Amino acid sequence: xxxxxxxxxxxxxxxxxxxxxxxxxxxxxxxxxxxxxxxxxxxxxxxxxxxxxxxxxxxxxxxxxxxxxxxxxxxxxxxxxxxxxxxxxxxxxxxxxxxxxxxxxxxxxxxxxxxxxxxxxxxxxxxxxxxxxxxxxxxxxxxxxxxxxxxxxxxxxxxxxxxxxxxxxxxxxxxxxxxxxxxxxxxxxxxxxxxxxxx
Numbered sequence: 001x002x003x004x005x006x007x008x009x010x011x012x013x014x015x016x017x018x019x020x021x022x023x024x025x026x027x028x029x030x031x032x033x034x035x036x037x038x039x040x041x042x043x044x045x046x047x048x049x050x051x052x053x054x055x056x057x058x059x060x061x062x063x064x065x066x067x068x069x070x071x072x073x074x075x076x077x078x079x080x081x082x083x084x085x086x087x088x089x090x091x092x093x094x095x096x097x098x099x100x101x102x103x104x105x106x107x108x109x110x111x112x113x114x115x116x117x118x119x120x121x122x123x124x125x126x127x128x129x130x131x132x133x134x135x136x137x138x139x140x141x142x143x144x145x146x147x148x149x150x151x152x153x154x155x156x157x158x159x160x161x162x163x164x165x166x167x168x169x170x171x172x173x174x175x176x177x178x179x180x181x182x183x184x185x186x187x188x189x190x191x192x193x194x195x196x197x198x199x
Contacts, residue, residue, distance in 0.1 A: 010075055011163060014061055014158050017075075017158070018079045018083065018158035019095060021058075022154050026093060039087075041084050052080050053080060061075040061076060061079065074162055074166070078131075079158045081131065081158070082154045091145055091150070093152065101184065104160065106184045108141065115144055160173045
């Protein structure tokens with residue numbers, strides 16, 4: 001039996017729904033299909049648009065027990081926002097793994113290393129209080145990540161964007177991203193030291 005709280009269960013369903021959606025869309029695009037869906041996601045439409053929710057078929061966020069209206073709004077908005085960021089930045093979706101983390105914090109470390117100006121963009125992102133405030137700061141960071149040839153776990157990002165909309169969410173998500181960023185920097189520093197010691 002799962003020990004997840006109801007909020008954790010919804011967050012997990014949000015992550016799984018976004019992962020399945022974008023994995024399917026990437027597969028379709030690889031075979032020359034699905035361009036209409038990507039084009040629709042690329043339009044300047046608010047992520048809380050119910051027409052988009054229906055078009056994307058977000059039934060997975062309901063889980064086995066169902067969810068209330070306010071929770072559904074936050075969950076559907078999070079999945080849609082993540083999908084829109086995927087569509088507008090061309091950054092590949094790749095699920096994170098322990099040896100190869102692709103969460104946002106892990107992604108930001110090499111982006112900042114390559115372009116120090118992005119550190120200010122990250123600071124502005126972490127100061128955002130609402131999802132609408134955060135998304136404009138997030139998009140250019142992902143564009144720069146695409147230029148660096150990186151990939152992002154958009155399922156995990158959707159989960160974070162869901163949590164962002166809950167009480168205390170921006171602070172909690174910011175802490176998660178900061179931990180991942182600094183952990184990635186620390187791993188890179190250890191690897192560099194090991195290479196210097198054992199050329």
